Amino acid sequence: MDHFEGIHSVQISSSPPPSTTASPGYEIIKGKSGISVYSSTVFFGKPDVLGQPAARRKCSRDAEEIGCVVGRLVDLDPDPKSRVEGGGSAGPPSSRAHGVLSRHRSSSLEIKEKEIREKGSEILTEQLDAAKKELKLKDKECERLSRVRNQLEQELEELTASLFEEAHKMVNEANVKQAGAEKQLKEAQGKIDVLQAEVTALKTLVLTSTPSSPNRQLHPQLQASGARGGYRHVGSHVRNKSASGAFPSVPGKQENTSLSIQPAAKEDREMDSVLYAEFLMWKENLSVERSSAFLSRVYREDIGPCLSFTKSELSQLVQSAVENNSLTIEPVAMSALPMVKASAVECGGPKKCALSGMSRLCRHRIKLGDKGSYYCISPSSRARITAVCNFFTYIRYIQQGLVRHDAEQMFWEVMRLRREMAVAKLGFYLTDQG
Numbered sequence: 001m002d003h004f005e006g007i008h009s010v011q012i013s014s015s016p017p018p019s020t021t022a023s024p025g026y027e028i029i030k031g032k033s034g035i036s037v038y039s040s041t042v043f044f045g046k047p048d049v050l051g052q053p054a055a056r057r058k059c060s061r062d063a064e065e066i067g068c069v070v071g072r073l074v075d076l077d078p079d080p081k082s083r084v085e086g087g088g089s090a091g092p093p094s095s096r097a098h099g100v101l102s103r104h105r106s107s108s109l110e111i112k113e114k115e116i117r118e119k120g121s122e123i124l125t126e127q128l129d130a131a132k133k134e135l136k137l138k139d140k141e142c143e144r145l146s147r148v149r150n151q152l153e154q155e156l157e158e159l160t161a162s163l164f165e166e167a168h169k170m171v172n173e174a175n176v177k178q179a180g181a182e183k184q185l186k187e188a189q190g191k192i193d194v195l196q197a198e199v200t201a202l203k204t205l206v207l208t209s210t211p212s213s214p215n216r217q218l219h220p221q222l223q224a225s226g227a228r229g230g231y232r233h234v235g236s237h238v239r240n241k242s243a244s245g246a247f248p249s250v251p252g253k254q255e256n257t258s259l260s261i262q263p264a265a266k267e268d269r270e271m272d273s274v275l276y277a278e279f280l281m282w283k284e285n286l287s288v289e290r291s292s293a294f295l296s297r298v299y300r301e302d303i304g305p306c307l308s309f310t311k312s313e314l315s316q317l318v319q320s321a322v323e324n325n326s327l328t329i330e331p332v333a334m335s336a337l338p339m340v341k342a343s344a345v346e347c348g349g350p351k352k353c354a355l356s357g358m359s360r361l362c363r364h365r366i367k368l369g370d371k372g373s374y375y376c377i378s379p380s381s382r383a384r385i386t387a388v389c390n391f392f393t394y395i396r397y398i399q400q401g402l403v404r405h406d407a408e409q410m411f412w413e414v415m416r417l418r419r420e421m422a423v424a425k426l427g428f429y430l431t432d433q434g
Contacts (some may be wrong), residue, residue, distance in 0.1 A: 185332035286399040302421040353378035383429030391417040
């Protein structure tokens, strides 16, 4: 029965077409629907002999009459009319066999369908569980990646804010530095302009002055002996107007104006070879240090004695200020003297010299540096200080290259300044008249 499961039963017609024998024991029979079926002794129960088709047909009809289900051919035609065409009406045994076959087939199909459904359900359940697990893993991975993304975004925002803040800070610092640099540049340019103007003026004064024809403005001490004295600022020092070789007459006997005027004696000079050699050696290595033989002699013979006052400590401070070019001499306003308080920073007083300690009318005062105190000085002390200041001023001119004279002319100018220091040390000085 298993060999025909799922195949419709058909009835062979009374006059089937001749069939060809495939092999000994088998016969191919075609039904109305055109489907061929192999027949053998298994179905008919008799041996198959070649050359006896009539016996085979008879055996087939006998098997059909006794109700042998296997012996009947099966027609695949779904039309129920074809089941009785050519073969007579189907008997009751055939209907029962067909019902049993259908029930068996239906139950088998239901069982298989149930098994398939169960297996499919199990497979789908397993796949669903696997998909759920995979989905959970993916959800966890998405959450982790989301946290990482949020963290990276936060770090990026913090880094961006920090970078912008740092850049803003750097820009502000650069702007402040630029503003400060521009301000310093303007101040420096202004100072340079002032210094250039001063240097130009000093060069003009120095280049127009020679020992034979000195500049009256640069060397006011060469004015006529009867002219009114004064002072002139050079750098931070005050140039003294003491006449070289001419001193004020001592009060005493008055000469008779009727006497004949004596002819003036001509001043002559002779160069000392030792002093000139020392000056030339110093000129090779220009310096204001006292290590050279030339300046060492000037300090020992002229500067030291000229600035040696009773107040030795203050004398040393004055000498240091002169060497550093930081000494200032200025006149004292006589109208303001009565208004000076006792707590003033001035040392000495309008009637007492701070250097010599003697009671003298002090018309000038000195200041040592920018933040120093004021000291009132007498006219004699002022003359000695200005003589030393004039010497250092000329030495600095030579060092800076502002003097365009030969060595001999510069030497004689230095000797003249040394003579002024010696004369001031001896107490001779010129006073302002009027």
